[in-house]
């Protein structure tokens with residue numbers, strides 16, 4: 001038998017029936033974790049590509065446009081104010097249940113950023129693309145390093 005066993009025909013495949021219990025932990029990654037820690041501090045960070053001058057929010061470790069690295073010196077604080085680019089109202093949850101009241105999600109371009117952030121719109125009766133908004137964070141004692149530390153955006 002060779003050192004590396006290569007299967008040439010399907011009848012050579014060995015199978016075992018049964019179940020395997022697997023556990024996994026999803027991580028936000030190096031940049032994602034740092035970004036979430038920023039939210040815990042009440043700050044929103046982005047990374048600005050030194051070549052493209054494009055600012056990503058959430059922060060990234062590499063530029064999706066030129067594939068250049070986005071190192072420590074590219075991290076900048078953006079917002080907490082920004083412009084509502086677009087929005088939509090949700091009346092049905094992913095599980096099919098009716099949302100009462102409906103939720104509103106928006107694309108927000110934070111001041112100092114080029115990319116838009118998708119998040120909840122709160123405390124607003126009427127939303128208009130182009131209106132100014134600001135971030136609303138949970139009280140510091142209630143933050144946990146989660147995207148939910150940022151409650152959403154409200155009109156200015």
Ligand SMILES: [Zn+2]
Pocket residue numbers: 049050051052053054063064065066067068
């Ligand atoms: Zn770039």
